[in-house]
Amino acid sequence: MAALGFATGGGSWFSALALGVTLLKCLLIPTYHSTDFEVHRNWLAITHSLPVSQWYYEATSEWTLDYPPFFAWFEYVLSHVAKYFDQEMLNIHNLNYCSSRTLLFQRFSVIFTDALFVYAVHECCKCIDGKKSSKELTEKPKFILSVLLLWNFGLLIVDHIHFQYNGFLFGLMLLSIARLFQKRHLEGAFLFAVLLHFKHIYLYVAPAYGVYLLRSYCFTANKPDGSVRWNSFSFVRVISLGLIAFLVSALSLGPFLASNQLPQVFSRLFPFKRGLCHAYWAPNFWALYNALDKVLSIIGLQLKLLDPEKIPKVSMTSGLVQQFQHTVLPSVTPLATFIGTLIAILPSIFCLWFKPQGPRGFLRCLILCALSSFMFGWHVHEKAILLAVLPMSLLSVGKAGDASIFLILTTTGHYSLFPLLFTAPELPVKILLMLLFTIYSISSLKTLFRKEKPLFNWMETFYLLGLGPLEVCCEFIFPFTSWKLKYPFIPLLLTSVYCAVGITYAWFKLYISVLTDPLVLKTKKQ
Amino acid sequence: MIVSWMWLHCTSLGLLTIFFEIKKTAFLGAGKPPMFGDYEAQRHWQEITFNLPVRQWYFNTSDNNLQYWGLDYPPLTAYHSLLCAYVAEFINPDWIALHTSRGYESQAHKLFMRATVFIADVLIYIPAVILYCCCLKETSTKRKITNVLCILLYPGLILIDYGHFQNIYNSVSLGFALWGVLGVSCDWDLLGSLAFCLAVNYKQMELYHSLPFFCFLLGKCFKKGLKGKGFVLLIKLACTVVASFLLCWLPFFAEREQTLQVLRRLFPVDRGLFEDKVANIWCSFNVFLKIKDILPRHSQVIISFCFTFLSLLPACIKLTLQPSPKGFRFTLVSCALSFFLFSFQVHEKSILLVSLPVCLVLNEIPFISTWFLLVSTFSMLPLLLKDELLMPSVVTVMAFFIACATSFSIFEKISEEELRLQSFSVSVRKYLPCFTFLPRIIQHLFLISVVAIVLLTLMTVTLDPPGELPDLFSVLVCFVSCLHFLFFLVYFNIVIMWDRRNGRNQKKIN
Structure with missing residues (x-):
């Protein structure tokens, strides 16, 4: 009866939304899943059957472990539940294994860990000021926000059809954002540090965190014109932030540092041998650049300005992750993309430093960082x-x-x-x-x-x-x-x-x- | 207004997503020779209707083996198959080639078959539901939309139509019936009766609904006076019905033998009192006494006919004497339920014919309707398990329950008045002054029933039945559902019979 009351109460629209999307996720269980399914199964097997020192060396499958240590530990914990479902999926040599129990376990692990995401959305909704709130429930910003987040199409298809664990990772991120909004900065910083050691893609938005915490947390006061008052610097706050970052990193990377495996771990985490673009071009600046190159080369061929012999025969979208030679425009190196990203991020960072506007300004800067890296990243x-x-x-x-x-x-x-x-x-x-x-x-x-x-x-x-x-x-x-x-x-x-x-x-x-x-x-x- | 449209839009889109998901999870018997499952039946009908002349559709010939998924639905189903066959022929003639296409299965063909159900659904059933809810009186726009949501979310129909893939076009006949209800309640009697005739000609099971339609329209004629306008209306209605039937059956009227053969195919009396496990009286009673084996077939027919007739008589008479749209909806429920419980040769899926009118009264008695709809889905549990639809069923049932519970707040609507039992209790209290505990009893019954349903489902799924009683759980499911349905039959009859007095009392109070 408790569950019934839970579903029927007046203010329970949030639980209804969350339950609804969970049910939808359950319906998506039998759909197509990509190779990422096998990737995560393989990681389950690696973390379950090998000692920690072997995790980042194991290469039986082509899908080697390339997430930071916390994620490996997460898989390790999952594997101890998985053994009650199907022992076979924890065998490293059982490549492409997919029994129905394995499928159920993996899918449900995503659905369950999404609970963190739901909680984070709940917290985020509290941070939204309800100035404009109208009487109609469906027109309240809180309601709209929770639908936009909980029922996000991208998250649904990437996590629950394509298969990945983005839900709880984004949960961590949203939760840390919410904590910053609530002025619980240390907690927010801690959550973000943990998140970084779950999946390093969040490094993209780290500049925003760093600058915001430094500017608005470590400096406790502003001058009347809004610029920074240098003498208000609080050493206690900096040290506590640094301590948090250090402790979390030590916990995550420490064991690998101790056994001298750090270079190997980093070579797995940052594989620069892959090409500029993925098999399918992500819709960013380089996609436009490549397309322009193609167009120019075709025009060049038509006008006989280019020699057909010299044109590389590799097509970039043919489905393999590979290096690509540009024909007309100069080829792009990892360093160039790095510089491009940096230049794209800088103005937003400056903005965050010189025009601090509280958490909202931080959020804008964070989005700009994410988008800029998306636009120019390698x-x-x-x-x-x-x-x-x-x-x-x-x-x-x-x-x-x-x-x-x-x-x-x-x-x-x-x-x-x-x-x-x-x-x-x-x-x-x-x-x-x-x-x-x-x-x-x-x-x-x-x-x-x-x-x-x-x-x-x-x-x-x-x-x-x-x-x-x-x-x-x-x-x-x-x-x-x-x-x-x-x-x-x-x-x-x-x-x-x-x-x-x-x-x-x-x-x-x-x-x-x-x-x-x-x-x-x-x-x-x- | 914009907001409501947007909600309607999103709701229907969301539902379509769910439909597609369920469709994908299961295909009954797909890939199991030699009968290839019911999916094959639908494809086979397309093959037959496309390649053979109309004369041979219902006959056993060298090209048409009736043992192999012979056509046993009325002509409109056959025409629909023919229409689909023309499209199939356009896309890929192999799908419907005579003889050689038996057991054909491919990804593209599955997608095609799903698309046909989907299109039929979008064209007939969904607009009917939306229009019906828009015509509801004295409700806010928001309420109307939640009503649409709940009706469309009814798990039974979704699971059977999209998951089971047998009789997949249930929503076509139910949709036509709904158009009929809509027409008749809005006083477009001719259109309504035309739509209902189409429904009957699509699936003979729609006859469950025919008596209320007949009584309601007859009652309307009486009300207008049989000597004036009423008589004209009666003649018009009769002409509409006869004409629509004639039109549908035209190709089969050429020979007397044709018509009889179609009728024989539609009403296979020799298939026995019941098949498999159905949650009706006969199957449940069979646990104690094997009527099916004791009595000769024709007396079985007579007994079941008598029971059915007696159980639906009071409600029908009441409707004829006092026709009202509201009474009409309740009578639809009780008549369909009587048919389901007592009539001859009932299939599990026929409960959908009761569920449809119950969906229509969802707005008036949300508590009982939700309860009924849950039980009706539960009663199909053995069928759903056979199709490995456990997961989608649990998910949709929960979604439906949450939707109903939140949008109608059903647990607050259990007073005598909300249950439409006020006048009944008032008249009982004349003899038994202490009769005030009815709502509480119903509340407790609901809790007990939910617990029983959950327990039985868990047992069926997890436990193996003992060796000597392999059907133990499915019989238990049928028995429990049957008890529920009997209770609902009594309830709905009480509501119908005491309805008018309630209205008068209210007037007095006002």
Whole structure:
């Protein structure tokens, strides 16, 4: 009866939402899963059957352990539950093993660990100020935010169809953001440090954390004009932050440092041997760059400016992770991408330092960091867009301008995830889920900001509507044309270039809004 | 208004997602020769109707082996198969080639078959539900939308139509019936009766609903006066019904033998009082006394007919004398339930025919309706387990329950008035002044029933039945559900019979 009362009470819309999405996740159990399923099974086997010293050396499977130690420990804990389901999945040599019990266990492990994500969303909702709250429940920012986060399309398909453990990792991130909003800085810093040792992709947003904590936590006061008051520096706070970071790192990396394995661990974590782009180009700056290169080379061939003999015969979207030679434009090195990322991040960091605007400013900087690294990073996965999409949801319910950027970013970013699910049975599910989420997000944010100017101008509307015909062309028309055999990469190319345009646009717009935002002096802080 | 449209949109999209998910999880008997499961039946009908002349559809010929998934539904189903066959022929002629296509299975074909169900659903059933809820009186927009959500989320229909893939087009006949209800309640009597005739011609099981339709329309005619407008209406209705039947059966009226053969295929009397395990009286009673073996077949038919007739008589008479849309909906429930419990040759899935009208009264008596809909899904448990649909069933049942519980707050609506039992208790209290405990009893019954359902489900799933009683759990499931259904039959009859007085009392109070 407790469960019944839990579901029926007046303020329990949150649990209803969470339960609803959990049920949907359960329905997704038998769907297609990618090689990441085998990756995580292999890690279960490695951590279960080998001593710690072997974890980062084991290479029976091609899917070696390439996440930081905490994640390995997480798999280790999971494996002790897994043995009650199916002992066979914990055998390293049992490659591509997938019994129905293994499937159930792995899927349910994702669903259960998502509890952390649900809790984090709950905490985040508390941080949203309900100034505009209307009487209608469905028009409250809190409600909209929790739907946007809990029912996020990208997270659903990446975690529960494609298979990964992003849910609880993003839970950690959102929780640490929420703690910063609640002025519990040490806790937030601790959570982020732990998160970094779960999955190092979150290094992308580390600059935002570092600068924010230094500026707004270690310096306890501002001058009247908003600039930093240098003598307000608190050594106690810096030391406690440093201690947290050090202790967490020591706990994670210590054992490997002790046995002199650190270089091996790092070589696994940062594989620079992979190419500039993934097999399918993530929709970022390099996708545009590659596309331009292709176009130029084709034009060059037509105009006889280039020698056909010299053109490398490797096509980048043919499905293998490999190095790619640019034909016309200069080839890109890891160092160049690194510098590009750094340059892209710097203005936002400066902004955070010189125009501190509390947690909201931090959140904007964090999103810009994530987006900039997505735009210019080396070997970026299309899934990394979630790193910007999820925090952006928090901003979207606050201001109409942010809402419009969020919608463009989310819709484009989610659409760019479509190639992850390429099997026919998943086609209706991905389209319907995407429509569900997009229609909901657009219409709910439109109602929320109905008193302000329209969220999209004609160009943005046109661009977003263009995604529909693009999908029809790529999935329904192209397979029946004669080009299918000759140019199999065209749908992927079109998708990534089209999405790259939208994401670049959103990135640009967000940057402009951050840089031109007038400085709001916070007098009450002093 | 924008908000409500948006919710409607999102709701339906979300449901479609769920539909697709369930479809994918299971295909009954797919890939099991020699009968290839019921999926094959649907494909086979397309093959038959496309390749053979109409004359041979229902006959056993060298090209049409009736033992192998012979056509046993009325002509409209056959036409629908023919239509699908034309599309299939356009896409891939191999799918429906005579003889050679038997047991055909491929990814593309599955997608095609799913798409046909899906399209039928979107065209007929879903619009009917949405329109019905929009026509509800005295409810807010939000309430209407939650009503749509709950009706569309009803697990029984989703699981049977999309998971089981047998009689997959249940939603077509139910959708037509719903259009009928809609038409008749909104006073578009001719359209309503036309829609209902289509429903009957799609699946003969729709006859369960025919008596309330007949009584309600007849009652309307009486009300208008049989000598004036009522007579005209009666004639019009009769003409509509006859014309629509004629149209559907036209190809089979050429010869007398044709018509009889179709009828024989539709009503296979020689298949016995019941098959498998059904949650009706006969199957449950069979535990104590093997009626099926003791009595000769024709007396079985007579007994079941008498029981059915007697049990639905009071409600029908009441409806004829005092026709009202509300009474009509309740009578639909009680008649369908009587048919399900007492009639001859009932299948587990026929409970869907009761569930549909119960969905229609969800708004009026949310507590009892939710309870009934849960029990009805539970009664199909053996069938669902056979299709390995345990996971989707649990998920959808929970989703449905949560949706109903949150949107109607059913646990607060258990007073006598909310249960529509006020006038009944008032009249009982004349003889038994202390009769005030009815709502409490019903509440306790609900708890007991939920516990029983959960326990039985757990036992069926986890325990192996003892060797000498292999069907123990499925019989128990049927027996428990049957008890529930009897209770609901009594309840609905009480509500119907005491309905008018309630109205008068309220007027007096006002």
